[in-house]
Amino acid sequence: MVIVLFSLFILNNFSEADLIDSTCKKTSYPNLCLTTLRSSGVSVKASVNLLVINILKASLSYASDTSNQINNLLKKTTGGxxxxxxxxxxENYEVAIADIPDAIKWIGRNETDIAQSSINSLDVEARNCDDACHELQISLPFSARNIMLSHFATIMLEILQGLPS
Structure with missing residues (x-):
C-alpha cells in the first residue's frame, strides 16, 4: 500500500513538472523559457496562464532594467x-512597461486573446527601438536586451496561441 501511494505521488509530481518542460519545448526559445520559469520559482502545479504571468513578471523586471540603462545613457548624452x-x-520602453500589467490582468481574467495584444506590444516596442537607432546609424549598447525582450514576447505568444480560446 505504501509503495503504491509513493508511486502515485512520484508520478503526479513528474507529470506536473512536465508542464513547464512540455510547454517550453513548444516555443522557439525553449532554453530561455525554461531558465526564466525555473528561476521565477513558479510552482510545478502552475497553470499555463500562470506560466505566462511569470514570464510577464520577468519581462517587466527586464524591461525596467533596460529602461534604467537608457535613462542613465540619456544623462550622459549631450545631443545629436x-x-x-x-x-x-x-518612449518605446515606457509603452512596453505600461502594457505588461494590462497583459497580466487579462490573463488573470482568462482573456488571452486580449492579453496577446499587450504582449505583442513588447515585441513591437523592442524592435522599434532597434530599428529607429539603426536608421540613425547608432549602435546600441543594449541591443541584445531588445532582442531578449522580443524573445520573451515570442515565447508568451506561442504559449498562449497553443491554448484553446
Whole structure:
C-alpha cells in the first residue's frame, strides 16, 4: 500500500513538472523559457496562464532594467542622433512597461486573446527601438536586451496561441 501511494505521488509530481518542460519545448526559445520559469520559482502545479504571468513578471523586471540603462545613457548624452535614438527607445520602453500589467490582468481574467495584444506590444516596442537607432546609424549598447525582450514576447505568444480560446 505504501509503495503504491509513493508511486502515485512520484508520478503526479513528474507529470506536473512536465508542464513547464512540455510547454517550453513548444516555443522557439525553449532554453530561455525554461531558465526564466525555473528561476521565477513558479510552482510545478502552475497553470499555463500562470506560466505566462511569470514570464510577464520577468519581462517587466527586464524591461525596467533596460529602461534604467537608457535613462542613465540619456544623462550622459549631450545631443545629436544618439540622444534622439535614446529618446525614442525611452518612449518605446515606457509603452512596453505600461502594457505588461494590462497583459497580466487579462490573463488573470482568462482573456488571452486580449492579453496577446499587450504582449505583442513588447515585441513591437523592442524592435522599434532597434530599428529607429539603426536608421540613425547608432549602435546600441543594449541591443541584445531588445532582442531578449522580443524573445520573451515570442515565447508568451506561442504559449498562449497553443491554448484553446
Amino acid at each position: 542622433y544618439q540622444k534622439q535614438c535614446l529618446e525614442i527607445c525611452e
